[in-house]
Amino acid sequence: MLADARNLMPDELKFEGDKAFFSAALDHADLVLHGRNSYEDQPNSPRRKRIVLTRKVGAIATDPLNPNATLWNPAGAPFAAACTHAGVDSGTIAVIGGPGVFGLFMDRYDVFWLSVASRVRLPGGEPCFPGVPAYSPQDILAAHGLHPGAPKTLDAAEGVTVTPWRRGA
DSSP, rough: OOTHHHHSSOGGGGHHHHHHHHHHHHHOOSEEEEETOOOOOTTTTSSSOEEEEEESSSSEEEETTTTTEEOOOOOOOOOOOOOOOTTTSSSEEEEOOOOHHHHHHTOOOOOEEEEETOOOOOOOBOOEEETTTOOOOOOHHHHEEEOOOOOOEEETTTEEEEEEETTOO
């Protein structure tokens, strides 16, 4: 689960090591893509180019509240058109968000970094991928052709790790 039953990320899922890893990864991305409920809320956030998935536009529009953000409705335009509108035609795209966003790109990831907080339980929470909890996140990543690398410990005391899942590894 990546959020609680209210679709909010509770404090129990916030770990300094995970936040540092996440922030560093976003600082190296050329584009951040996320859903309407996701936002990283970091000092560099306003400077990052981003695409926000939404049904509030027919296809593609500039976000009136953020000139670095492109609003994109996947039902109205292809992803490549949203990237062109955002001014990004190559580089690293960081996909953050919930199951709907992750599910759209499941067959396109080069690498997916799966963070696990092994001691946290969120009954009735928001799953990270479509198909969870019937299947584990690891089973879903594997079913989409991704293979796990060596996990990295982000917080040993709290049992928090991150594992790269790579395509064709």
